[in-house]
Amino acid sequence: MSEMDFGNQIHSLAKQMNYPRTPDVAGRVMSRIVSERGPRFLSKRWAWSLTIIIVLFFSLMLIPPARAAILEFIQIGIVRIFPRSTETPIDIPKTATPQSLVPVTATPYLESSTLLVDLTRLAGETTLDDAQGRVTYSILSPTYPPGLGEPDHVFVQDADGAMTILVWLDPNDSQKVLMSLHIVPEGSWAIHKAEPVSIQETQVNGWRAVWAEGPYPLRYSNGDLDFTRLVDGYVLIWTEGDITYRLETDSPMEEAIKIAESLQPIP
Numbered sequence: 098m099s100e101m102d103f104g105n106q107i108h109s110l111a112k113q114m115n116y117p118r119t120p121d122v123a124g125r126v127m128s129r130i131v132s133e134r135g136p137r138f139l140s141k142r143w144a145w146s147l148t149i150i151i152v153l154f155f156s157l158m159l160i161p162p163a164r165a166a167i168l169e170f171i172q173i174g175i176v177r178i179f180p181r182s183t184e185t186p187i188d189i190p191k192t193a194t195p196q197s198l199v200p201v202t203a204t205p206y207l208e209s210s211t212l213l214v215d216l217t218r219l220a221g222e223t224t225l226d227d228a229q230g231r232v233t234y235s236i237l238s239p240t241y242p243p244g245l246g247e248p249d250h251v252f253v254q255d256a257d258g259a260m261t262i263l264v265w266l267d268p269n270d271s272q273k274v275l276m277s278l279h280i281v282p283e284g285s286w287a288i289h290k291a292e293p294v295s296i297q298e299t300q301v302n303g304w305r306a307v308w309a310e311g312p313y314p315l316r317y318s319n320g321d322l323d324f325t326r327l328v329d330g331y332v333l334i335w336t337e338g339d340i341t342y343r344l345e346t347d348s349p350m351e352e353a354i355k356i357a358e359s360l361q362p363i364p
Contacts, residue, residue: 219254220252221253222250223253225248227253232253232259232261232282233259233282234282234340237363238263238278239356240360241355241356241359242356248264248265248278249264249266250262250266251263252264257284258282258283258284261279262277262278262280263277265277276356278344279342279343280341281340281341281343282339296309297350299350299354300354301335301357305335306354307334308333308353309332310330310332330345331345331347331350331353333346342360
């Protein structure tokens with residue numbers, strides 16, 4: 098048998114054999130992929146969950162304590178206040194609206210506090226007239242309590258904007274401060290951050306305000322910058338327009354609000 102005849106015989110036998118069909122590998126793989134996919138309603142379930150989370154978040158933002166906890170700070174104007182979580186807050190009695198805080202017949206209450214900082218070491222001391230000429234905003238001064246008069250010390254410090262500091266001393270003791278008022282323009286880094294021991298939200302002239310305790314930056318004549326206070330008491334922080342005010346006093350919050358609401362341009 099020649100080689101050609103042998104090849105023809107093998108080819109003939111091969112035609113008579115029944116071969117199994119080629120398995121549908123691609124079809125099996127695609128069926129497994131489709132079966133492993135989750136049903137389409139899962140994506141809708143995730144969408145509803147996300148919607149509920151967003152609604153809950155914005156609902157909590159309407160509650161002052163929850164809002165402060167979520168944001169981890171309270172912002173009043175340029176003042177950013179970070180609550181302390183490791184200390185027990187001082188219990189400050191809650192008050193009513195500013196209009197009903199103190200009866201009309203109430204006697205003005207203004208205590209003095211031991212001077213914490215040597216005012217002669219602070220930079221930028223000037224006069225009221227000179228200060229008004231150096232800043233681009235109107236310097237307002239309290240008209241309450243009656244007989245308060247003009248501040249005993251006036252400072253203008255550069256803090257990416259001219260910050261004005263007004264200080265009133267105890268007329269019976271020049272080593273004691275009745276109160277101080279910081280007037281801070283928009284864009285200034287001054288008083289940008291604080292860490293008060295206690296926080297209570299209130300209002301000044303219908304605008305949101307914060308009653309707290311904590312240090313703030315003061316620049317000294319030698320160029321040093323230190324975070325300290327002028328009064329060993331509380332501070333009321335609020336805004337009017339683009340100006341942030343920080344009233345430091347040892348008086349109760351009710352009196353501080355009345356002082357803040359009495360601000361008028363200096364004649």
